[in-house]
Amino acid sequence: MNDLLTHEVLRTTEKLYYQDQYLTAADTQVARVHADALELDSTVAYPEGGGQEADFGTIELPIGTLRFIWAKKLYGTPIRLEGFKGGKLGGIILHMIHPEDLHLLEQVTAGMPARVCIDAERRDRLTVSHSASHFLYAAAIAVRQELEQWTIGCHIKEDGARFDFLVEEPFSAEDVREIERRANELIAWQDAIENTAVQGFEDARLWSYRGIEIPCGGTHLDSPQRIGRLHVRRKRLGKSKERLMCEFPDAAIDLSAYREHRA
Numbered sequence: 733m734n735d736l737l738t739h740e741v742l743r744t745t746e747k748l749y750y751q752d753q754y755l756t757a758a759d760t761q762v763a764r765v766h767a768d769a770l771e772l773d774s775t776v777a778y779p780e781g782g783g784q785e786a787d788f789g790t791i792e793l794p795i796g797t798l799r800f801i802w803a804k805k806l807y808g809t810p811i812r813l814e815g816f817k818g819g820k821l822g823g824i825i826l827h828m829i830h831p832e833d834l835h836l837l838e839q840v841t842a843g844m845p846a847r848v849c850i851d852a853e854r855r856d857r858l859t860v861s862h863s864a865s866h867f868l869y870a871a872a873i874a875v876r877q878e879l880e881q882w883t884i885g886c887h888i889k890e891d892g893a894r895f896d897f898l899v900e901e902p903f904s905a906e907d908v909r910e911i912e913r914r915a916n917e918l919i920a921w922q923d924a925i926e927n928t929a930v931q932g933f934e935d936a937r938l939w940s941y942r943g944i945e946i947p948c949g950g951t952h953l954d955s956p957q958r959i960g961r962l963h964v965r966r967k968r969l970g971k972s973k974e975r976l977m978c979e980f981p982d983a984a985i986d987l988s989a990y991r992e993h994r995a
């Protein structure tokens with residue numbers, strides 16, 4: 733294999749959010765400057781993954797502060813573990829720079845000291861939403877088991893989460909009521925949510941709650957308490973395509989656990 737290509741594939745960004753998901757800032761340095769993005773040696777920014785939207789934030793450099801409006805993961809190697817289809821190990825994280833700050837990139841060089849900070853409130857909202865989505869999903873599978881193999885997508889935003897399914901039969905009003913009831917019943921237990929790395933692979937992660945296990949690398953709460961009551965709706969997307977959506981208008985945002993990383 734071409735040496736340059738090997739080097740590309742082997743480069744990784746240290747994922748500080750897996751060491752501590754409450755970190756809002758960290759000191760690092762620039763690994764590489766891309767046309768519209770910055771790659772850092774390490775980051776607290778969660779990249780888009782598993783349906784969860786990416787963090788937003790800033791990168792403070794000696795030449796000024798650049799805003800990033802998205803983060804994405806590239807070049808991971810597939811996880812060869814049962815149940816982790818589509819998951820990737822390692823890889824690099826690109827911080828996509830705000831269009832108005834792109835002109836500053838030409839002054840940035842590899843090795844430059846950098847401080848990466850995220851919008852903690854957005855992260856907390858995404859974390860609540862992501863956790864809520866698992867209760868929606870677990871309840872949906874409990875009501876209609878075939879959904880598990882016909883899930884075609886999910887999207888986790890700050891104010892709601894949704895799953896899309898390929899199903900012949902539309903969800904009935906009764907299905908939706910029962911899914912909502914079960915999801916809220918799970919939340920009401922207020923048990924501990926566990927997030928663990930499987931077999932030492934930091935990217936192969938498992939969400940578990942009361943015996944329900946879902947492979948997932950996103951950021952999650954450690955208890956469902958802050959989600960509050962889930963509201964579930966459905967939408968027909970076209971022939972054989974259904975969407976389930978949840979909202980959580982009573983969710984409590986709490987930034988007290990978040991902190992900056994000090995080297």
Ligand SMILES: [Zn+2]
Nearest residue numbers: 862939948950
């Ligand atoms: Zn998750």
